Amino acid sequence: MSADIDKRLLIAKRVREARTLAGLSQGQVAKLMGMHRPSISEIEAGNRRVSAEELARLADIFDVGTAYLLGEAPDKLAVNDPKLKLAARELAKLSPEALDGLLRALAAVRTDNDDDAED
Numbered sequence: 070m071s072a073d074i075d076k077r078l079l080i081a082k083r084v085r086e087a088r089t090l091a092g093l094s095q096g097q098v099a100k101l102m103g104m105h106r107p108s109i110s111e112i113e114a115g116n117r118r119v120s121a122e123e124l125a126r127l128a129d130i131f132d133v134g135t136a137y138l139l140g141e142a143p144d145k146l147a148v149n150d151p152k153l154k155l156a157a158r159e160l161a162k163l164s165p166e167a168l169d170g171l172l173r174a175l176a177a178v179r180t181d182n183d184d185d186a187e188d
Contacts, residue, residue: 079140081115087131092160
């Protein structure tokens with residue numbers, strides 16, 4: 070297997086894991102990305118290359134670094150953590166509108182916390 074294919078498969082695995090931990094469906098990610106759901110499926114299967122812009126947007130959506138998605142940062146996501154699995158299951162039950170609202174609220178809290186950290 071070539072290094073290019075190995076890298077694409079690693080990115081595919083990291084995108085899938087980050088999406089799952091974020092509690093998002095492929096359809097929800099596709100909507101946020103302005104793409105069709107099969108495109109996300111192809112990325113997660115390692116069958117589609119991801120542009121730098123797409124990678125940056127995915128990192129923002131999942132709240133991870135691009136280095137993580139590229140496999141250049143340690144795998145710090147505890148996929149088997151029961152609390153994360155519970156949170157993902159509960160988030161998956163939300164309507165897309167409710168999830169969007171929750172994500173906006175979390176982003177606002179994160180921004181507020183970042184501002185507080187700078188003081």
